[in-house]
Amino acid sequence: MLTKKPNQSLFRRILFWTHLGVGIATGIVVFVLALTGALLTYEAQIKAAYEPSVAPSVDKAEMLSTDELVAIARPVFSGRTTTLDIYKDSTKPVAVKAGRHDYKLLDPYTGQFIATETNPSEGFFEFVEDLHRSLAGGRNSVGADIAKAANLAFLFLILSGIYLWMPKRWKGYFLKQRILFTKMPTAKARDFNWHHVFAFWMLIPLIAVVGTGVIISYGWANKLVFETAGLDVPMGRGKGGGMWAKSSGSGVSNKPVEELVSFQAIYEKARLVRDDWNSLSIIVPGNEKAKSVDVLIDRGNGKQVALQQQITYSRETGDVIKEQGPDQLATPTQTLKRYIRFLHSGEVYGIIGQTLAGLASVASLFLVWTGLALAWRRLISPLFVKRAKPNRTLLHN
Structure with missing residues (x-):
């Protein structure tokens, strides 16, 4: 006798398939953003290590x-x-x-x-940063627009994932497989476990890094944050002076x-x-x-x-x-602008903040990989499963 799967709410089904579709559509670009973000984690320290000494x-x-x-x-x-x-x-x-x-x-x-130019890391990090910001297309390019859109889509995946992460029961096996790395019997179960565990432990750093990326990328998001805080909206990029010089x-x-x-x-x-x-x-x-x-x-x-x-x-x-x-x-507007800028890289909290931002990027790589793997097993793998042919002898009898 076949057991019926418990009915899911219509909202959850719609959210799940939207989450899945957005993840498939933007997964490769998000993977590139996460990989370059991870490479940029200790940029300042690595560049300093290669700086000439006197x-x-x-x-x-x-x-x-x-x-x-x-x-x-x-x-x-x-x-x-x-x-x-x-x-x-x-x-x-x-x-x-x-x-x-x-x-x-x-x-x-x-x-x-x-x-x-004698610093060998300078050119490398310039390339990685360009790839991170615009897929190496340069500012105001199609690549920059794609990177921004993928980052916004990733924020949606994180926020929708919070709801989809919630287990049917808040105890026992259902909760354990979402917060602890557990030995699983199949690759599919392992990917499900990893996808949920990485998202759980890196949720706050992920929201901080990806959310600030959206604020930096889009004028409407920037305006929303500053107006919500009751502050003047900063206009464009400042010229000269360095970040703190006044x-x-x-x-x-x-x-x-x-x-x-x-x-x-x-x-x-x-x-x-x-x-x-x-x-x-x-x-x-x-x-x-x-x-x-x-x-x-x-x-x-x-x-x-x-x-x-x-x-x-x-x-x-x-x-x-x-x-x-x-x-x-600095004015409150300048202070918030600088905080957002360096919260994105974690540098506002020093080496600990950088490390958390880097771990969030690494976690994102696993989220993309396991998410695409789960999507493949759900949507593509069944197409290659050979269906059993009907027994013609039994049909004629």
């Missing part, structure tokens, strides 16, 4: 003064807000920056710029340059503000006779605004004019 030599035993470094940095990105980043680790070169990709490395002993711009002093407090003296003061700083970023004044100079003290990875403070020093007296913590460094 050290004193017989000819140059001491570093150039901060004033000399500022003078070298000033004309590099003329007309743009530029920072001179000096690291606590003395083996790291000084960086002259005007944005994420606009930077030059400077040897503080010789005053010569170091060719960044100059107070206090005007030009009437004093001769030689009478102004040196950048070296200000640097020495700033480095004593905190013992746990990782980098000091001097926002390079456009004019050598600027009345003040801003120094950003960073205790994190350069992308965690909560671990930053900015001090404005008078170049006429050397005194502190203004001190700004994380809340004063």
Whole structure:
């Protein structure tokens, strides 16, 4: 006697087949996005490991003064807000920056710029990032539109999967096979188990990474988030200045340059503000006779605004004019925009956040693989099963 399968609600059936159809349609692209996302997990650390190091030599035993470094940095990105980043680790070169990709490395002993092309990881990560954002088609390409749509579809799969994940009974075997890796008798049962377990344990990181990807990709999603938060909607991408650079711009002093407090003296003061700083970023004044100079003290990875403070020093007296913590460094809109940007990569929470974002990407690879495998067994495999031919002898009797 055949047993009847329990009736499923119409909503659940519709949601299941929609989930299945969207997964099949976008699975390959989502797999590429997840794979490239996993490769980008520790991009900053890997690139840093390949960055050239600096050290004193017989000819140059001491570093150039901060004033000399500022003078070298000033004309590099003329007309743009530029920072001179000096690291606590003395083996790291000084960086002259005007944005994420606009930077030059400077040897503080010789005053010569170091060719960044020598970093073997630079080209690799540029390619992977381009593949991640636009399937290597470039910004505003068809590939970029496909990548955005696939990311949006993946968010739907995650959210619809929450409902479909729920077991018939919240105990025993039904629950166990959805939250624990279990030895299964068949490949189909194993894929079902893995699909549900990876989704369960990586749900929050997945929503964070994929959801922020949608917000970054689509203007309507960006607008929805900021309006819901009661904030001004950011307009487009900012130009120049780096992610955190913000100059107070206090005007030009009437004093001769030689009478102004040196950048070296200000640097020495700033480095004593905190013992746990990782980098000091001097926002390079456009004019050598600027009345003040801003120094950003960073205790994190350069992308965690909560671990930053900015001090404005008078170049006429050397005194502190203004001190700004994380809340004063940016408007609420800017703070949320930066949080969304670096929540996508996990960097807002440092190495732990990066690791969770990377694990979410790896989990996505398994979700795509097991999802497509289950779809194949449900829709394609039955087509290749040989049906038993009727026994003609019995039919004639």
